[in-house]
Amino acid sequence: MSHFISNPQNNPLLVPLAALPVMDYQDFTAEVGKLMADEEAHCANYYAFPLNNRLKFICIVANDREHNLHILSHEQQAEGLTLHSLTAHHPAFHIFEREICENFGVIFDGHHWLKPVRYPHNRARKDYVMDNYPFYSISGEELHEVGVGPVHAGVIEPGHFRFICNGEKVLHLEIQLGYQHRGIEEIMVTAGTGLKYSVLAESIAGDTAVGHSNAYASVFELLAGIVVPDRLQIERAIALELERIAVHFGDMAALCGDVAYQLGQVVNESLRTTIINTTQAWCGNRFGKGLIRPGGSNYPMVQEFTMAMLKTLDSSIKRFSGMSDRIFSMPSVLSRFDGIGVVSPGHARTVGAVGMAARSSGIMRDIRASHAYGAYNSVDYEPALVDTGDVLARALLRRMEVEKSAELILQFIELHSQAESVTSKPVYNAQLIPDSLAISLTEGWRGEICHSVITDSNGNLFHYKIKDPSMHNWLALALAVRDQEISDFPVCNKSFNLSYCGHDL
Amino acid sequence: MLIEEINILRHHGLQYVPDVSRVELTPLFRGKPVISPAISSSEAEILMGLCPTSAISIEGGIQIDLGKCVFCKECQFTCPGKIKFTNDYRMASSYRKGLIINEGEDKPVSVDPAFVRKEIRRMFRKSLKLRQVSAGGDNSCEMELNAAGNVNFDMGRYGIEFVASPRHADGIVVTGPITENMSRALQLTYDAIPNPKLIILVGTDAISGGVFSGSPALRRKFPDNIHVDLYVPGNPAHPLTFINGILDIIGRKA
Numbered sequence: 132m133s134h135f136i137s138n139p140q141n142n143p144l145l146v147p148l149a150a151l152p153v154m155d156y157q158d159f160t161a162e163v164g165k166l167m168a169d170e171e172a173h174c175a176n177y178y179a180f181p182l183n184n185r186l187k188f189i190c191i192v193a194n195d196r197e198h199n200l201h202i203l204s205h206e207q208q209a210e211g212l213t214l215h216s217l218t219a220h221h222p223a224f225h226i227f228e229r230e231i232c233e234n235f236g237v238i239f240d241g242h243h244w245l246k247p248v249r250y251p252h253n254r255a256r257k258d259y260v261m262d263n264y265p266f267y268s269i270s271g272e273e274l275h276e277v278g279v280g281p282v283h284a285g286v287i288e289p290g291h292f293r294f295i296c297n298g299e300k301v302l303h304l305e306i307q308l309g310y311q312h313r314g315i316e317e318i319m320v321t322a323g324t325g326l327k328y329s330v331l332a333e334s335i336a337g338d339t340a341v342g343h344s345n346a347y348a349s350v351f352e353l354l355a356g357i358v359v360p361d362r363l364q365i366e367r368a369i370a371l372e373l374e375r376i377a378v379h380f381g382d383m384a385a386l387c388g389d390v391a392y393q394l395g396q397v398v399n400e401s402l403r404t405t406i407i408n409t410t411q412a413w414c415g416n417r418f419g420k421g422l423i424r425p426g427g428s429n430y431p432m433v434q435e436f437t438m439a440m441l442k443t444l445d446s447s448i449k450r451f452s453g454m455s456d457r458i459f460s461m462p463s464v465l466s467r468f469d470g471i472g473v474v475s476p477g478h479a480r481t482v483g484a485v486g487m488a489a490r491s492s493g494i495m496r497d498i499r500a501s502h503a504y505g506a507y508n509s510v511d512y513e514p515a516l517v518d519t520g521d522v523l524a525r526a527l528l529r530r531m532e533v534e535k536s537a538e539l540i541l542q543f544i545e546l547h548s549q550a551e552s553v554t555s556k557p558v559y560n561a562q563l564i565p566d567s568l569a570i571s572l573t574e575g576w577r578g579e580i581c582h583s584v585i586t587d588s589n590g591n592l593f594h595y596k597i598k599d600p601s602m603h604n605w606l607a608l609a610l611a612v613r614d615q616e617i618s619d620f621p622v623c624n625k626s627f628n629l630s631y632c633g634h635d636l
Numbered sequence: 637m638l639i640e641e642i643n644i645l646r647h648h649g650l651q652y653v654p655d656v657s658r659v660e661l662t663p664l665f666r667g668k669p670v671i672s673p674a675i676s677s678s679e680a681e682i683l684m685g686l687c688p689t690s691a692i693s694i695e696g697g698i699q700i701d702l703g704k705c706v707f708c709k710e711c712q713f714t715c716p717g718k719i720k721f722t723n724d725y726r727m728a729s730s731y732r733k734g735l736i737i738n739e740g741e742d743k744p745v746s747v748d749p750a751f752v753r754k755e756i757r758r759m760f761r762k763s764l765k766l767r768q769v770s771a772g773g774d775n776s777c778e779m780e781l782n783a784a785g786n787v788n789f790d791m792g793r794y795g796i797e798f799v800a801s802p803r804h805a806d807g808i809v810v811t812g813p814i815t816e817n818m819s820r821a822l823q824l825t826y827d828a829i830p831n832p833k834l835i836i837l838v839g840t841d842a843i844s845g846g847v848f849s850g851s852p853a854l855r856r857k858f859p860d861n862i863h864v865d866l867y868v869p870g871n872p873a874h875p876l877t878f879i880n881g882i883l884d885i886i887g888r889k890a
């Protein structure tokens with residue numbers, strides 16, 4: 132066997148480093164080519180890190196049909212390294228090869244554009260700075276450029292958008308990120324201790340605090356050999372679905388706001404409040420910070436809370452449903468959503484879109500179904516799917532997913548009432564299995580979150596790699612606005628609602 | 637058609653918080669902590685080792701610095717009965733030391749008028765336009781600031797609003813630990829705001845760097861070199877903490 136293949140539904144996954152063959156680069160590219168020929172496969176992460184004066188590369192390919200993970204690895208001398216690019220044949224690798232190039236100076240021969248990803252403080256080329264970045268340009272008398280950001284009009288995170296327009300029409304959008312870079316992967320390893328890992332994990336992207344802390348808790352527990360009770364797994368899944376519902380409500384509000392439908396905006400805003408206040412009633416924080424901890428919970432779900440949550444959920448879903456009926460039948464809303472910002476299934480697959488960005492373009496890609504983890508193994512769940520790939524599709528998908536999440540929560544509560552009534556306290560410090568690679572995939576509300584951790588021979592954290600779904604999906608947004616009016620950019624952007632800090636790390 | 641909307645409005649009801657200064661948040665909300673004087677020095681040592689952001693220190697007695705605290709409440713779980721996070725959301729202070737909670741002290745964190753510049757109350761009491769800049773924020777503080785203007789908290793009723801251009805703004809609201817990559821844009825935005833201007837730091841990350849403190853990817857010269865008018869702690873800061881803090885510095889009742 133040239134690479135490691137997991138058993139189906141083995142998520143999170145532990146691989147002893149000794150069980151991970153080091154491949155010859157040619158074999159590696161050939162094998163990746165074979166795996167990626169399957170339409171149901173996508174790259175969950177591909178990254179490099181320094182190991183014994185060499186660079187070790189890890190590539191994780193997830194296959195949705197076989198429900199398994201393929202882990203491939205190769206090692207190279209870092210100095211002056213040039214490799215044949217995978218991106219030339221598999222464009223979805225573009226972001227990963229760019230990241231490796233930026234971090235370690237590896238040149239990928241055949242990559243069309245080794246554009247900087249986030250200007251990390253420890254990048255290979257310190258002479259590459261944001262201020263002298265040469266944006267892509269097209270010359271022509273009738274063309275003009277529009278630069279937006281990093282500081283935007285609203286209260287949102289920073290990023291730069293450079294449009295090349297012909298009149299009102301966008302020919303090309305280039306997105307430059309990196310403003311949010313906090314060095315979080317590095318400080319996970321250098322400054323992380325016990326509790327601090329958890330606090331860092333929930334700060335990767337605060338709007339996905341539950342999703343990312345779930346991914347962290349899973350890898351930590353796996354490495355520490357902790358098996359958590361079913362009851363706790365169920366509570367985590369409920370927290371994840373509450374997070375999804377809350378953000379989807381908020382996104383529907385933002386979408387309505389962008390097309391000047393104020394009733395849709397304020398009603399959905401208030402609905403979001405009811406859900407995040409439910410999370411606050413559960414754990415004292417509206418974003419669920421502090422709720423997910425490895426090994427146990429400080430906030431076990433109690434009967435009184437469950438009843439209150441069900442009541443809130445029931446009334447919120449009813450109100451949301453009534454509001455949505457109205458939103459999706461209003462000509463003035465539909466004309467701003469329908470056919471706007473289309474990402475075709477082909478494009479979505481090409482860029483390696485995950486999560487909502489994939490499922491609104493007809494690609495069934497959902498870790499909860501394909502690589503089920505924890506309590507998702509015990510429920511019936513069929514992801515919602517829309518295939519038109521426009522703003523309307525992304526709005527409709529949110530509506531459908533809210534209903535799916537509410538159904539899931541009901542199933543989880545049923546399981547919770549049957550689960551053995553054991554509670555456990557969080558475990559922050561534990562001996563970790565040495566010389567191992569641990570990977571966890573979690574379907575956050577945006578899509579697939581991948582945390583991938585390596586331990587050294589003493590069982591210390593040696594390398595921590597985080598992938599937010601936004602890594603894949605930002606390019607889908609850039610494609611969505613091509614040939615659209617620039618005035619439709621805000622609504623396109625909101626329909627994706629991608630993370631800046633999750634991308635910039 | 638219209639009937640549908642009327643029905644929606646009927647179910648929507650009145651969502652706004654009538655008095656933002658007197659809300660009883662859920663009992664578990666992690667707000668201002670109270671430290672019991674009965675805490676032993678060995679317990680204090682344990683807590684100092686536990687705190688992920690070194691917010692706990694001993695200076696005379698044990699102290700918690702809300703400008704560093706990430707409100708994880710682990711100190712309370714470790715020493716129950718000795719430390720208690722109350723649901724008091726009024727934690728904003730006009731000076732940095734005002735965020736320090738001392739052992740045995742149970743007085744509200746408040747804005748000391750002596751630290752508020754006179755022109756602020758004179759000029760901004762009835763209308764305050766703010767420009768927000770996220771400099772490495774994790775988007776939770778940003779979402780809470782948006783929520784401060786939503787149908788529930790509605791800070792617009794006091795004339796407080798976020799605006800798009802720094803040229804239209806009376807002050808800047810900074811979130812995030814201030815990354816190196818955002819430091820220049822933050823400075824440019826600040827410089828573009830006409831004088832006199834307010835500087836407000838929202839969230840533990842902005843106030844001290846929080847859990848990112850010490851990261852080589854940060855550049856925290858901006859808040860270190862400037863007079864800050866208001867510190868709003870939280871992880872993220874609750875909309876009510878923010879609104880009440882602002883009302884206090886502009887000298888307005890809720």
